[in-house]
Amino acid sequence: MLLGVNIDHVATLRNARGVGYPSPMEAALIAETHGADLITLHLREDRRHIKDADVFAIKQAIKTRMNLEMAMTAEMLENAITVAPEDVCLVPEKREEVTTEGGLDVLGQQEKVADYVQTLHDNDIRVSLFIGADLAQIQAAFDVGARVIEIHTGAYADAPAHGRAAELARIVQAAEFAANLGMTVNAGHGLTIQNVAPIARIPQIVELNIGHSLIAQAVFLGLPKAIEQMKEAMFRARVAQA
Numbered sequence: 001m002l003l004g005v006n007i008d009h010v011a012t013l014r015n016a017r018g019v020g021y022p023s024p025m026e027a028a029l030i031a032e033t034h035g036a037d038l039i040t041l042h043l044r045e046d047r048r049h050i051k052d053a054d055v056f057a058i059k060q061a062i063k064t065r066m067n068l069e070m071a072m073t074a075e076m077l078e079n080a081i082t083v084a085p086e087d088v089c090l091v092p093e094k095r096e097e098v099t100t101e102g103g104l105d106v107l108g109q110q111e112k113v114a115d116y117v118q119t120l121h122d123n124d125i126r127v128s129l130f131i132g133a134d135l136a137q138i139q140a141a142f143d144v145g146a147r148v149i150e151i152h153t154g155a156y157a158d159a160p161a162h163g164r165a166a167e168l169a170r171i172v173q174a175a176e177f178a179a180n181l182g183m184t185v186n187a188g189h190g191l192t193i194q195n196v197a198p199i200a201r202i203p204q205i206v207e208l209n210i211g212h213s214l215i216a217q218a219v220f221l222g223l224p225k226a227i228e229q230m231k232e233a234m235f236r237a238r239v240a241q242a
């Protein structure tokens with residue numbers, strides 16, 4: 001199981017004072033040196049954390065691969081084609097949101113999503129759609145040509161203890177459904193060292209993208225240790241499940 005380290009919130013800390021540190025570039029290089037299988041970053045329309053210069057510079061510097069998260073806008077599409085990351089993950093964005101609240105509504109905009117998927121594929125960029133654990137949305141993702149999805153685990157992560165099992169069951173069913181379609185299944189959002197194991201035990205999920213909680217842990221433990229702890233938790237869960 002692969003770990004994508006999302007470095008958005010290194011940029012949040014940097015931007016708090018408008019200085020050049022902590023550097024998202026340095027975080028990306030440390031992360032991939034200490035176990036990250038890929039680097040994920042979300043270039044939001046409002047640039048509240050990651051900036052355009054971060055994306056261009058990090059793409060040149062990393063040795064693993066870049067998973068660039070972006071909204072479906074002409075500006076972001078042009079950026080993606082110029083930067084040419086290995087992966088683009090299309091995510092919904094609302095200016096007023098604190099974080100990504102829901103999955104992409106593929107069903108309600110199939111033609112538009114299909115156009116973005118095709119254009120990115122034509123530029124040799126693999127496309128993942130960030131969607132909720134919703135079978136109709138997964139089918140729509142397949143129908144518009146996407147062969148990778150990232151299941152939004154926020155509802156699971158935010159669920160109260162008595163509601164978590166139901167959210168987990170939805171993710172298990174969604175992962176099985178997507179894998180049966182031949183899709184690559186990733187997952188992410190709100191995952192922590194405390195809640196990651198049940199998600200890591202889902203055999204069809206091949207990659208987790210984790211950012212906020214990992215960077216938070218890094219404040220106290222350092223980034224290498226935080227990554228090591230997360231990979232250990234994922235590995236133990238996987239082995240226990242086997």
Ligand SMILES: CC(=O)[C@@H](O)[C@H](O)COP(=O)(O)O
Nearest residue numbers: 008042069091098099100189
């Ligand atoms: C798409 C997703 O779940 C994460 O990448 C999240 O968007 C991180 O960025 P924010 O914390 O700014 O929402």
Ligand SMILES: NCC(=O)COP(=O)(O)O
Nearest residue numbers: 006188189190209211212
């Ligand atoms: N797509 C999920 C991601 O990249 C990281 O989300 P989070 O761990 O910051 O909530």
